[in-house]
Amino acid sequence: MISRSIEKRLNKHITTILIGGIFLTFSVVLVLSMCNIQGCHDQTYSINDRHAQHSNSKDSWQKSFLEPVKEFSAKLVVIIISGPNNTRQRDIIRETWLNDSSIKSHIIWRFVIGVANMPKELRKYLDRESFIRHDLLLLEDHEESYQSLANKVLQSFSWVDHHVNFEFVLKVDDDSFVRLDKMINELKSKPKEHLYWGFFDGRAHVKKRGKWSEPDWILCDRYLPYALGGGYVISSDLVHFIVSNGPILKKFNSEDVSVGAWLGPLDIQRIHDPRFDTEYVSRGCQNVYIITHKKSIIDMRELHKNLKTTGKLCSKERLIRKSYVYNWNVLPTGCCIRNNTQIP
Numbered sequence: 001m002i003s004r005s006i007e008k009r010l011n012k013h014i015t016t017i018l019i020g021g022i023f024l025t026f027s028v029v030l031v032l033s034m035c036n037i038q039g040c041h042d043q044t045y046s047i048n049d050r051h052a053q054h055s056n057s058k059d060s061w062q063k064s065f066l067e068p069v070k071e072f073s074a075k076l077v078v079i080i081i082s083g084p085n086n087t088r089q090r091d092i093i094r095e096t097w098l099n100d101s102s103i104k105s106h107i108i109w110r111f112v113i114g115v116a117n118m119p120k121e122l123r124k125y126l127d128r129e130s131f132i133r134h135d136l137l138l139l140e141d142h143e144e145s146y147q148s149l150a151n152k153v154l155q156s157f158s159w160v161d162h163h164v165n166f167e168f169v170l171k172v173d174d175d176s177f178v179r180l181d182k183m184i185n186e187l188k189s190k191p192k193e194h195l196y197w198g199f200f201d202g203r204a205h206v207k208k209r210g211k212w213s214e215p216d217w218i219l220c221d222r223y224l225p226y227a228l229g230g231g232y233v234i235s236s237d238l239v240h241f242i243v244s245n246g247p248i249l250k251k252f253n254s255e256d257v258s259v260g261a262w263l264g265p266l267d268i269q270r271i272h273d274p275r276f277d278t279e280y281v282s283r284g285c286q287n288v289y290i291i292t293h294k295k296s297i298i299d300m301r302e303l304h305k306n307l308k309t310t311g312k313l314c315s316k317e318r319l320i321r322k323s324y325v326y327n328w329n330v331l332p333t334g335c336c337i338r339n340n341t342q343i344p
Contacts, residue, residue: 070162070163070164070165071163071164072108072163072164072165072166073164073165073166074106074107074108074164074165074166075106075107075166075167075168075184075187076106076107076166076167076168076169076170076180076183076184076187077107077108077109077110077160077164077166077168077169077170078098078107078108078109078110078169078170078172078178078180079109079110079112079137079153079156079157079160079169079170079171079172080093080109080110080111080112080172080173080174080176081112081149081152081153081156081171081172081173081174081255082111082112082113082174083113083144083174084113084114084115084118084122084126084144085122086174087129088297089174089175089297090111090129090133090174092297092300092301093174093300094133094135095304096177096300096301096303096304097177097178097179097180097300097303097304098180099304100180100181102181103180103181103184106184107180107184108164109135110135110136110137110156110159111135111136111137111174112136112137112139112152112155112156113126113136113137113138113139113144114138114139114142114143114144114148114152115138115139115140115142116139116140116141116142116143117143118144126138137156137159139152139155139156142155146211146253147253148251149253149254149255150251150252150253150254150255150258150259151251152255153171153255153258153259154242154243154246154249154251156171157169157239157242157243158243158246160239161236161239161240161243162243166236167187167192167235167236168187168190168192168195168233168234168235168236169233169234169236169239170183170231170232170233171229171231171232171233171234172230172231172291173229173230173231173293175293175294175295175296176230176231176278176291176292176293176295177291177292177295177299177300177303177304178231178290178291179289179290179291179307179313182290183233183290183291186290187233190233190271191235191269192235192236193235193237194235194237194238194266194267194268194269195233195234195235195238195268195269195271196227196232196233196234196235196238196263196268196269196270196271197227197232197233197234197270197271197273197276198227198228198231198232198233198271198272198273198276198278199227199228199230199232199272199273199274199276199277199278199279200225200226200227200228200270200272200326200335200336201223201225201226201228201335201336202222202223202224202225202226202326202332202333202335202336203222203332203333203334203335203336204222204223205221205222205223206221206222206223212253212254213253214252214253214254214257216250216252217252217257219261222332222333223257223260223261224257224260224261224264224332225260225264225270225326225332225335226256226257226259226260226261227256227259227260227270227276227278228256228276228278228279228280228293229254229255229256229278230276230277230278230279230280230291230293230294231276231278231291231293232256232259232276232278234259234263238263238266238268241263241266242259242262242263245262249262270328272325272326272328273290274323274324274325274343274344275288275289275290275291275344276289276290276291277289277291277292277293277344278291278292278293279293279321280293280294281294281320281321282294282295282320282321283319283320283321283322283323283344284317284318284319284320284321285303285313285314285316285317285318286313286314286317286319286344287312287313287314287317288344289313289344292313302315319341321338322338322339322340322341322343323338323340323343323344324336324337324338324339324340324343325340325343
């Protein structure tokens, strides 16, 4: 009688027991999956071990059904470094090189501005612009200064890495003019991983005085090879590497020097391209340019008009400053000889 009573009770609750068992099994699998993705190791180990685990986490997320859903998707994310008062520059970029319907499905863009300790009236003005335009990235804990540009770029990369499914990032200044149609087309044949594409310098002397001084640079007597800051492209895996290791990366005053140093020891593809007119002064105007730097509002209007009316960037090609092809087969001090007027 007793055994029959127990059997009846078990039959009565068998469904509940089965559901509970399935739920418990799923919970164990979920916990183990999270351990494999994020790491359930003892966090008292070295900082290098923790950051090494974190730097590899993107691949783990992508292989998991728990991969986070991001807000945006684009082949190319355009990060435009801007200043709080540069409204006219932002407007002219929107009217000219961003105003191309043929490429808008491939890109998203953000004008990046630091707003920490900003006067209330200026912040109100930027909030209004952001509400109307929907293309500002306002960094709440970043205060604008030249010395903090590296951190500004790092925070921009962090936003992209966490909010966008993308293949490449283009970083430019708000006085750069970009042929986005040519860039999108060029990226079709570029490697999707380990890409660092721009106009490189490897023999620049370390500045110890003036606006571009780097008092904390102690690596060597020249800067490590870096793509000049008027515009450069890096692939998503390198963006993720930088963001993941951001807390332990040294931030130098110059953001382009910083990015070159951050990527310095990596086995990546550095592609030097003279069609990136991205030095501290423009080399002139060549129709093959993909990016041209140090352009005024009037310059941008003229370049855009030329493209619309003639299909060419320049009304007349001109060479103000010689270019060079980077020689990767010699020491960096001999990399960059300006001896050929045929190079754009």
